[in-house]
Amino acid sequence: ARGAAELRALARGEDDRPVVTGEAPKSIGRENTFAKDLRDDAALERELLAYADDVAARLRAKGLQAGGVTLKVRFGDFTTITRAMQLEEPADVTEALHAAGVQLLRGKVARGGRGVRLIGLTATRLVARSAAPATLFADEKALRQRRVAETLDRLRSRFGDDAITRAWLLEERPKDTGTPSDTPAHRR
Numbered sequence: 001a002r003g004a005a006e007l008r009a010l011a012r013g014e015d016d017r018p019v020v021t022g023e024a025p026k027s028i029g030r031e032n033t034f035a036k037d038l039r040d041d042a043a044l045e046r047e048l049l050a051y052a053d054d055v056a057a058r059l060r061a062k063g064l065q066a067g068g069v070t071l072k073v074r075f076g077d078f079t080t081i082t083r084a085m086q087l088e089e090p091a092d093v094t095e096a097l098h099a100a101g102v103q104l105l106r107g108k109v110a111r112g113g114r115g116v117r118l119i120g121l122t123a124t125r126l127v128a129r130s131a132a133p134a135t136l137f138a139d140e141k142a143l144r145q146r147r148v149a150e151t152l153d154r155l156r157s158r159f160g161d162d163a164i165t166r167a168w169l170l171e172e173r174p175k176d177t178g179t180p181s182d183t184p185a186h187r188r
Helices: 002-011 041-061 094-108 140-159
Strands: 025-038 064-075 080-091 116-124 180-184
Touching: 025 041, 025 064, 041 064, 041 094, 041 116, 041 140, 041 180, 064 094, 080 094, 094 116, 094 140
Parallel strands: none
Antiparallel strands: 025 116, 025 180, 064 080, 064 116
């Protein structure tokens, strides 16, 4: 009888068990819907740079690395496409995420002159940084990028997110109406 009463309560949405949210997110991303369609390739790539910078910082803050990247594009006619790729090595630096996003945009999105209403970049296939496979020969360029990223993280932590930015992001950009997203694995 007790089991049936519990099932009836659950069916009515009554559940006083605590929600368990301690799991790592399955993806971390950022997207923005623009007030006016963007048609300029450089402007789209600049937006991807801003999103890659944000996503990479959130990955590092959570001790995660991305094994893949997904690009989301919505055109002015509201047609939406997503394209994804796996990274050669898990990454948590802006340069790797941005390069993947640009590669997807240039090579896998047939715009045909259409304006872009929304663009988004999501880090997927997340792994703990400590669990990522180590490479035998460390890439000096990757090590420098990581040191720069960690320095930027410390500066932004101490002086605020607007304390330092990349020069390309100083150019006029559309207002950001999007919100960052972490897609967690929720369960009760």
